[in-house]
Amino acid sequence: MTTQDTLRAPLDVVRAHPLCAETPVPQLQHAVTPPESVYVRSNFETPAAHDGWTLEVRGAVERPLSLALGELSLLPPHTVLVTMECAGNWRLGMTPVPEGEPWQYGAVSTTRWSGVPLSALLAQAGVSGDAIEVLAIGADAGPRSDAEGLVRFERALPLDMALHPDTLVATHMDGVPLTPEHGAPLRLIVPGWYGMASVKWLAALEVRTSPFTGYFQTKRYVYHTDTGTTPVSRALVKSMIVSPAPDSACAAETEVRGWAWSGHGAITRVQVAVNGTWHEATLGTADSAYAWTPFTLAVALPTDLVELRSRATDASGATQPDTIVWNSLGYGNNAVRAIHVVVR
Missing domain, CATH: 2.60.40.650 (Immunoglobulin-like)
Incomplete structure (x- = not known):
């Protein structure tokens, strides 16, 4: 079954492989977006989930962790209702149109995410006193025209946001387990930030004492200005x-x-x-x-x-x-x- 086959209701497909699709205009009228119409953004093809999936917590920690999905399910759950928007939403409104997915204005949705607060996992691991950020590492990877070899999707989050009580390692969307296109079995949810921070298919968390400079931190999801390059972060009004x-x-x-x-x-x-x-x-x-x-x-x-x-x-x-x-x-x-x- 392909990623597109897993979709259970209409989405406006922008690209089929890897899947990028917008919430249709009629569904944008709902206060909470119907789960089958929550927008999808994928940079690479969907990795295959499996029963042996584990989440590694490593780096500048006192006790590195390797958590199975069953262990995560034993921790106290938490739910947040979040409006999430792709950073490239309404790219087609720009003149000239920049490179990237040709989003109109439907790459935004509001839905409930449930899982484990990231702060609870970091507390178990014991964060080093000189830590400054947490790198979220997805299982998805692929080639990029402006990079050598395979590029993995990885994004760093400042430590204060990683420790925020509403930043989640999510296992469920709208009360049911995550579907493949939405990051099953695990994804990060960072309320208030553009969607690139909510890393899908989460495989590892690396606590860092120095800034991450990987591809999706310094070459994509960044604002280029006359004074330099700034990573995209919180959603603008x-x-x-x-x-x-x-x-x-x-x-x-x-x-x-x-x-x-x-x-x-x-x-x-x-x-x-x-x-x-x-x-x-x-x-x-x-x-x-x-x-x-x-x-x-x-x-x-x-x-x-x-x-x-x-x-x-x-x-x-x-x-x-x-x-x-x-x-x-x-x-x-x-x-x-x-x-x-x-x-x-």
Whole structure:
């Protein structure tokens, strides 16, 4: 059975091998994304899971660990509801379009993840006093055109985030064991960060006393600027309108609905523009500290083709930019996005 065959409901496939697929527009209206429509991002083909899978905890620790799946299941479980977004989401909105997967805007989903807090495993191992980060090592690997040999998917996480009580080694999504395309049997979940930090098919955790400089830390999932290269980390403040749907027809008396999220703090404000005129939207309550916040605006739309835009602000004071901040790899596009509807 191929990876694509394991999908149980519609996804908008961007690439079949390795599988990259977006949450379809209708499914983006759900507060919690249906599990079969949670977006998928794979850098390499899905590795085969097996009964003898173990998780190694090594490096700058007092007691290296090798944990079987059964041992992990005996530890106290923890669940978090998280909005997760691919760092390359809406790459197609950039001009010129940078290299990378041609994501539209559906590489974002909200779902429940359950597993063991990473901090509990690190406590068992005993982290060295001079540790600065934890390297998450996936079992997936493959060739890259700009690297020699096989490249493994590995990403480092600062120690404070690794020790955060809601950073998980997840075994379940939406109450059932992880499926292959979502990282079975183990994946990391890092709330508030772009999806590349939530390493799938987790095989090892290496506590480090020096910065990791591997491929996916310094050549991909980085922002290239005039002053240097910075690894992609927390999700930038962003919003999207989900109703009315883009390019749909709607009545003049309409409630505009959408979601706003940020890895830098709670959403404090959303504005909706109708043909360029901004209105204050009403904020709902997020279902968790890491889930998107609903917003609504009841408005009378003019008859004809109407442009709608949304703009969010988070607790850090950051607001979505009106224009796209272009970068060569197409990450972190959180600019205000326009949709168009026909009002009848």
